[in-house]
Amino acid sequence: MTPHSLRSTRFALTTIGAAFVLMIGLLASPAAAQRASDTTLARVLVLGTGGTIAGQASARAGNAYDSGKVNSADLVAAIPGIDKLARISAEQIASIGSQDMNDKVWFDLVKRIRAAVDSKEVDGVVITHGTDTMEETAFFLQNVLDTDVPVVLVGSMRPSTAIGADGPANLYEAMRVASAPESRGRGVLVVLNDTIHGARWVQKTNTTSVQTFVSPDAGPVGYVDTGSLRYLHPAVPAERAKLKLPEAPPLPRVDIIYSHANMDAAPIEDAVKRGAKGIVLAGVGDGNSSKAAIDALAAAAKQGVLVVRSSRVGSGFVNRNVEVEDDKLGFAVALDLNPQKARVLLQLLIAGGITEPKAVQQAYAAKP
Structure with missing residues (x-):
């Protein structure tokens, strides 16, 4: 269980959410709130992309909200004590819900992170992001960034204006992780709900719960505990070189085909006609599908389309x-x-x- 003192700290931070917009309005100088006078503190760059963590209540009925309305500088400035963790700078890369995450934003993130690392201007990076596609962005960055500098993605399940908003506590903890020397060399991390996950294993598993992120096949890599970070394993070197990006987006088209009972070949044939260079089967069980679908995938492979079998079940390995x-x-x-x-x-x-x-199979077996 999380220690009582940590729960108390998280409760105090979550109460910020109810008055978040009011606090932002009262902040005369958000930039001043981000500066720390202690030059011994780590330098952390916050890159905002939007998401629920930056959401505000909507005029629509019920619990409706709009994603990406609060910029990253104001998110940071509204959290008491966060400036004691690091010397923080904040920039906005995008202001979207993560359901609209796209190749351009991914490329922009890589470009800015590489520039910050190459110029030695940062000791850590925090990316505020919607939870819907956070695992995909984290995994993309894990495969292309070649740095020991901690890169931490953080979001929330409740908007900033909700009672019990989880964003402030999550962002505070992400800052702790990104600024900590023991986070170096661990690849891209995801931090929510006092828990640290690795980019390869983390998945969103619940539509609304603050405990939505889990790593079903590997478990978390650590926890944000009272007074310290607790990593469960030592940092492990990558097993293969990072993958190169093309000069500009978009990435090649790859379609996901979802398997189901009474499935025919039409979705696969349509993907090939629309120019898919690759197809990922979200198969039943151990990545299987109907005979009609498997036959269509085999025909696609003969035409040069790369076919990868995955599973729709949410955990476990697909075996050859x-x-x-x-x-x-x-x-x-x-x-x-x-x-x-x-x-x-x-x-x-x-x-x-x-x-x-x-070679494709070897790449899936190697840890980036």
Whole structure:
């Protein structure tokens, strides 16, 4: 269980949400609130992309809200004591709900993070982000960023104007993680609800719960505990080189095809006609599908479309050559990657010219 003192701290921070907009209006100089006089503190760059954490109540009925209405500087300025954790600067990359996350924003994030790291202007990066596609952005960044500098994604399940908003506490804890020396070399992390997750394993699993993020196949990598960060394992070096991005977006088209009872070949044939360079099957069970669908995927593979089998079930590994003859059909399997992450990796592989099925399979097996 989380210690009582940590719960008390989180409760105090969540009460900020109810008066968040009023506080922002009273802040005469958000930039001044971000500056810390102690030059020994770590330098952390906050990059805002929008999401529920930056949401405000809407005029629509009920609990409706609009994402991405509060900028990242104001999010930081409204949290008491956060300036004692780090010397913070804040910039806005986008102001969208993460359901609208896209290649351009991903490329813009990479460009800014690389510039900040190469110029040695930061010791850590925090990205405020909507939760819907946070795991995809985290996994994308994990595969392309080659740095020991901590990169931490954070969001919330409740908007800033909600009673019991979880954003302020989550952002405070993300700042702790990003500014900590022990976070270096751990890749891209996701921090919500006192818990630290690795980009490869984290998944959103509930529509509304503040405990929505879990890592079902590996567990969390650590916790934000009272007075300290508690990592459960030492940092592990990557098993392969980072993947290269093309000069500009978009990434190659890869479609996810969702398997279901009584499935025919039409969705797969349509994806090929629309120019998909790759197809990820969100298969039943161990990444399987109907005979009609498997036959259509085999035909697509013969045409040069890369096919990767994943699973719709939410946890577990997809194994090669168990129910499906992957070697014969030219398929790869996603192993522990869910369909949305399998899609991101396949896009990056195709963009980098890695299109031979055996090489694709090796990439899915290696930890970035």
